[in-house]
Amino acid sequence: MKKITIKDVARESGVSIAAVSYVLNGKFNKVSDETIRAVKEAAENLNYVPDFSARSLVKNKSMLIGVIIPQTEENSDIVIVNPFYSDVLGGIETKARENGYHILLSRVERGRGCFDVSMQRNLDGAIILGAYEEDYCKELSKVKMPVVFLDSYVNNENFYMIGIDDLYGGYIATKHLIANGHEDIAIVTGKIKNHGVMEKRFHGYKKALEEAGIPFRQEYVYSGSVNYEYGIAAGNEIVNSGLPVTAIFATADIIAFGAINSLKAWGKQIPEDYSIIGFDDLSITRMFTPPLTTVRQDIAQKGMVAADLLIDILEGRNKKGIKEMTLSLNIVERATVCQLTK
Amino acid sequence: MKKITIKDVARESGVSIAAVSYVLNGKFNKVSDETIRAVKEAAENLNYVPDFSARSLVKNKSMLIGVIIPQTEENSDIVIVNPFYSDVLGGIETKARENGYHILLSRVERGRGCFDVSMQRNLDGAIILGAYEEDYCKELSKVKMPVVFLDSYVNNENFYMIGIDDLYGGYIATKHLIANGHEDIAIVTGKIKNHGVMEKRFHGYKKALEEAGIPFRQEYVYSGSVNYEYGIAAGNEIVNSGLPVTAIFATADIIAFGAINSLKAWGKQIPEDYSIIGFDDLSITRMFTPPLTTVRQDIAQKGMVAADLLIDILEGRNKKGIKEMTLSLNIVERATVCQLTK
DNA sequence: TTGTAAGCGTTATCAG
């Protein structure tokens, strides 16, 4: 069965290919009602489906949005382990589909990856998930397409950003612990990079401490990777450190899960022995025991907002010239933080 | 900055565009070493990146693989809630990237969805995740591209299948419970459709029962959706049923999580009051408490195998003419099943 | 209102 083209539709409906194109593109002011009807009928009958490659070639618009998951050292796993990605991906896909765009999913290593894929595919735009790296920006600024960064603090005129107030998040998390009487609060976090999300949350932690007059102790900082395994490792370290830690701020739920499980494995009670607060409120958090107290951000919502913004830009609807959006955050109290009793 | 085309490279290197194309496509037998060098250098200098749309147009090959997540009633969530999808997606993406393909992610409702996207984008092939529907097959058989189904029992010559032996899985799961002395075994499962995965697991359950001489009881069948919420609902029902259930076979881990949590909420002990075995061994299972005994399948592996098979077909490497692959299954014993003591 | 024809960036055919 050979491909049905616009030509076939033209022949079938007895008009020129130009007329067909007009009808198919809704340029109704250029054609008669009669033509419209005929073309529509023929297209329907023949099961005509436009070829996006051809369209992309001439219009230089692909209706494709790249979703790029940077491949970092900490994130080199075969599977997209962090459920954060699937939550956000769902949000992006939903909005893209609603607007007739498709999603091109691609993990890329540092280097030319981003640039190449965007050029090859004539991507209309891209959304980059977390894990900001200087390299990505440099290569991406050579591309003319709009790029929305999620959870990255990039200092670049060409880019858009969707994020949360990470400093504030770290701040309220820590404050919540302090309000419950804790002073020996460890922080377990991913690698603290300059201008990174983790750094902001860390600063929030320090700020809350300072404000409460609690001295910051470097020994209370556990910094590794944003994954379950590191949470476990950190939990072990804390137990064996001999430090009088009573509470832990995990800068990601997934780390909190690891920490809690390792603590439990040492026979510790949560929250009696250690109060713990996480960050993200992943969709799988509701399945976890004990119910995790955490700083909630609406992750799927974040994906939707990112896609909406990108599409608005693409369609020239970003009238307000938004370059940056910050989504709200709130603490959801469940069962892993309790009042410190001495 | 305007687009660098093959023409620019030709001009820069002082040869014809045809020669450039030859070099870029590795047809070295048609050009001199001198030309090769010149072209490569020019391409490098100009940062030339081939345009896949143009290539796709003439070669009728897009280097795009569609990953289709059917949108069913039970699966209509905004987010791709079932972590199963992200696990498998990671596997697919890995293999695709290794082979120079990109992934087009698309959820589709019943109807023309699949067909349209595959035609529009000139997809080279597609992988369809679970949730078999008669509709999909019908529309897809009109497309000439190879399609690999994951976890679907399709009876159609044109398609390929990657799956597991679901009947066997249901069988060993139930047998494991029986071996631990249980006879009053409930099954909590997604909707049991003809030729569906859930039906097979259900048959496995019945077979194990029969083999052990335990009468099948319809009251022990809880059938709903494959999600956490249904697990909770079923757990509640079981507790309130007054039935002497001592063990539960949940046909998906995610259901098991819900069931366990609702059971715990009723003050029940797992596994003392209820032994539970799941199915899948999701990557998040290791984070769950208590550690879930389950029928393990390697989900990321499944994604990789599917992508490998599809790509082999696309590149004419499926010499053995494989149409169907069944991956292995095994029980991993953790802590949610115990010997029944009366 | 309609149709003709010139591209869009590639590849592939076929003479030189």
Add this chain to the structure above:
DNA sequence: CTGATAACGCTTACAA
């Protein structure tokens, strides 16, 4: 070995 040139399917001036 090399280079015009005709496709591929579509959009869009421009003419009719």
